[in-house]
Amino acid sequence: MIKMDMMNKTILGVIGGLGPIATSHFMELVIKMTKAETDQEHLDMIIYNCPSVPDRTSYILDNSKPSPLPEIIRIGKALAEQGTSYVSIPCITAHCFYDQLTREIPLPIINIVTETVAHLKQNNIHRVGIMATDGTISAKLLQNELNANQMTAVLPSAERQKDVMSLIYDCVKADKPVDMEKFNAIKHELKEQGAETIVLGCTELSLIKRDYDIGADFIDAMEVLAQQSVLKCGRSIKDEYRCLITK
Numbered sequence: 001m002i003k004m005d006m007m008n009k010t011i012l013g014v015i016g017g018l019g020p021i022a023t024s025h026f027m028e029l030v031i032k033m034t035k036a037e038t039d040q041e042h043l044d045m046i047i048y049n050c051p052s053v054p055d056r057t058s059y060i061l062d063n064s065k066p067s068p069l070p071e072i073i074r075i076g077k078a079l080a081e082q083g084t085s086y087v088s089i090p091c092i093t094a095h096c097f098y099d100q101l102t103r104e105i106p107l108p109i110i111n112i113v114t115e116t117v118a119h120l121k122q123n124n125i126h127r128v129g130i131m132a133t134d135g136t137i138s139a140k141l142l143q144n145e146l147n148a149n150q151m152t153a154v155l156p157s158a159e160r161q162k163d164v165m166s167l168i169y170d171c172v173k174a175d176k177p178v179d180m181e182k183f184n185a186i187k188h189e190l191k192e193q194g195a196e197t198i199v200l201g202c203t204e205l206s207l208i209k210r211d212y213d214i215g216a217d218f219i220d221a222m223e224v225l226a227q228q229s230v231l232k233c234g235r236s237i238k239d240e241y242r243c244l245i246t247k
Contacts, residue, residue, distance in 0.1 A: 010233045012043055013084030013107065015075045017050040018068075018091035019173055022203035022222065025210060026090035029226035035236040043233050046082055048075045056093040057135030069097055076105030086110055088229045090203045090222055092132060096139040110232060112225040116199060117145045119224050123245055129154045129195030131164050131186060132202050142201055154195040160186045164202075172204035180212060187215070197245055209246075218246045 012030070016023030027047060036042050054066035072094060076087055087109045089095065095113050102109055120128060128151055130142050137143075143153040156164060163182040171178045190198050197217050200206055206222040208214065223244045230237050 009044055009083075010086075011082075011084045012045045012229050012233050013076075013079030013082070013087045014045060014047040015050075015072055015079070015087060015089045015091075015094075016047050018053055018056065018089070018094055019204060020049055020051045021172070021175070021207060022090050023047065023049055025207055026088070026203070026222055026226055029223060030229055033223075033226055033237045033241045034230050035238050041235075043230060043235055046079060046084055048079070050075060056091065056096065057133045060093070060096055060135035060139055068094065069100060072097070072101060073104045076101065076107065076109075080106045086229065086232055088112075088225055090225060092141070092201050092203060092221055093135045093139075096135060096141055108232075110225060110228050112221050113141055113145050115228045116201075116219065116221045116224045117142070117149055117151070119244060120146075120151065120197060120199075120219060121149050123197075123243065125151065125197045125245075127152045127154060127194050127196050129156075129190030129193070129198035130201050131156070131190075131198060131205055133168060134161065134165060136201055137161065142199060154190050154193045156186055156189060160189050167208065168202050168204045172207050178208050178212060183208060183212075183214070191217075214246070216246050219244055 031042060034042055053071045054068045056068050058065045059067050079087060087107045092112055098111060128146055130153055146153045163186055167182055197219055200209060200218060200220045203222045206220045209220050227237055227241055
């Protein structure tokens with residue numbers, strides 16, 4: 001096992017591959033957000049890209065399916081042995097296991113859910129639409145955190161939730177063109193229910209924001225994770241990444 005020199009270094013560990021394209025985008029976001037003029041001012045990262053980790057939603061909906069926990073914990077412990085200071089997991093559904101992971105991994109894990117809700121609260125948002133996997137929705141991951149902060153969660157109808165899953169699995173994960181008609185139908189339904197801002201609550205949805213004009217009033221949870229990864233590791237962020245709600 002290779003150990004990094006800890007002297008004067010804060011190293012970010014990334015449990016990635018959940019999915020792999022999202023992990024690549026996360027690394028790019030961290031680099032783009034960092035206020036740096038030289039290579040040496042950027043953040044050191046150790047990234048595990050492990051798409052072989054079992055699907056998180058499949059396990060949450062059916063516990064007879066293979067559990068992703070043992071592999072995620074194994075990677076987290078390896079990152080601790082390699083001298084990382086913080087762990088980021090660019091997969092929102094994996095945060096359904098946050099309590100178990102924090103018990104097993106001897107490093108602070110940056111919580112994408114609590115940080116996203118905190119950002120919304122700082123910007124005086126009260127009614128929040130959610131686009132996320134069935135696993136994240138069924139576990140009430142975002143809903144509970146919003147409720148705890150006196151904010152209201154707005155969910156898609158059953159039909160539109162099927163469209164969310166199709167965008168994630170049939171389009172982005174399958175590396176196929178995104179059906180923007182489905183995306184916009186979900187957006188319009190949530191806005192009609194009074195959502196002031198819509199959370200892109202799956203890191204695959206972050207790639208839709210990267211590649212398409214999705215309009216105003218969205219917050220990308222993975223951008224929040226990247227922002228907080230930079231800040232918690234002692235780096236500064238560029239001014240344009242201080243507010244992450246699209247205008």
